[in-house]
């Protein structure tokens with residue numbers, strides 16, 4: 001099973017083994033990591049925004065146009081930002097390091 005390392009906003013690193021095929025967002029939720037994901041992976045928010053190390057960013061497929069559009073709305077966007085729900089874990093991504101951004105802006109309206 002691939003490993004994923006979450007780096008929390010205070011710099012704490014937490015490593016987990018996650019099942020193949022799980023998105024970074026699902027991996028976060030399963031392990032109690034505070035990544036929101038308000039739209040549950042349907043590319044309708046930017047609250048699953050994560051920041052990757054450059055080397056990992058380069059290994060991933062290019063984000064889709066829809067992902068780019070949503071990322072533009074993400075708070076604290078960086079050159080290596082991605083949406084966590086769009087990154088699917090696999091053995092190739094074993095050891096992926098994912099930083100949680102300092103803050104997110106929730107575009108979804110609370111009911």
Ligand code: FES
Pocket residue numbers: 025036037038039040041042043044045046047048070083084085086
């Ligand atoms: S959870 Fe909403 S875009 Fe990823």
